[in-house]
Amino acid sequence: MLQVKQVCQRLDINAQTIYYYERIGLISPQRSESGYRLFSSEDMENLRFILQVKLLGLTLEEIKELLNLKKGRSLSCQVVYDQLKGKIAEIEDKIRQLEGLKSELMPLLKQCEVNLHNPNPDHQCQVLNVNN
Template identity: 45%
Template sequence: MKTKTWQIKDVAEQLQIHPQTLYYYERIGLLPTPQRTPAGYRQFTEVDIERLQFIQRAKALGFRLKEIRQLLELREQRTLTCWAVYEQLQQKIAAIEVQMLELQALKQELESLLQECHSRLGSVTMDQACTLLEESAAAS
């Protein structure tokens, strides 16, 4: 019995990703080199589709490609245990919390600049150059 296969355009359409993404994943090793037809067209199997869906889900959860590669390696070695997933999720949450703190600090800085900019609007003309960003760069 012959295994069903799909060409790159069909996979890209089915998963709603750009075909170049598939080439890239193959090039960086996230996706094994698929079999080819005698004419040289890539043939993707159900296993390839499942792997790509795993990659998409991990990306949607905020994992970087490097982290996804590690997860895939654990998955292939059949060592992607609940404990390993738990640890990966803990690390991801900790990284997100750091990013949130950094973004909050950035937001506060931007709000401060916005208030300063607003206070200057009454004393400048519409075509006058704004020096606020240069001044804030010099002060930091």
Template identity: 35%
Template sequence: MHHGIAIGKVSDAARVKIPTIRYYEQIGLLAPNRTEGNRRTYGQDDVERLTFIRHSRELGFNIDEIRTLLSLQDAPHQSCHEADTIAKARLVEVKRKIASLTALKAELERMVEGCSHGRVETCQVIEILADHGKCVFHDHTVAA
């Protein structure tokens, strides 16, 4: 009504794109509130909720984890044990990913350094990709 924020403003304020906000509503992360003219309307709390979501996404939490984190935030008198568990799991994952990417980095550096800048026949890049035995990167789990 009088002090509702339109989706565009919320989008700017929370730095979450408009279609993404609509998507979040669709999957139930955001409560649907409309004006008489059928426009989505938000309050400052929604801006904060969206910021929370964006930040969590940036930190690599998936939607299900965020759903749990949001439900925890909505019930502040509960134990934070679950939030702690989620963060810890994420930390383990991140550590593993860093280790994997570091090995990958070494592999790519070896490829690039080994490249004789000649023809494909003698190119380390192609050769290492073709023959796994020549690869030093063995924890092939994350990469992407």
């Protein structure tokens, strides 16, 4: 059994992160008689899982759902597939939105480039004026 400090060192995470995960119900370490949190190898495995899937972009709520399924040992390939497919769809949607924003900003950037060559150093940038 490991205490918080040891877990933080092994997983390279902040103690506040562990406390937060416990508060929101992602983990539930045992307690010693004196109240210290004690982490089993299963707790460590769950924390590694949380950190790994968080890097993949899953929200803490999505991770909580996966952990609940995992606790019930019913974490099927279909469940993981569905979660990851949904996350990929969200990412693709964000990419489309960002591409649209980029398309709107590129003409403004080109206009700025033209204005940079203005011989008057006090020339005020008009690119973002609403009246343009």
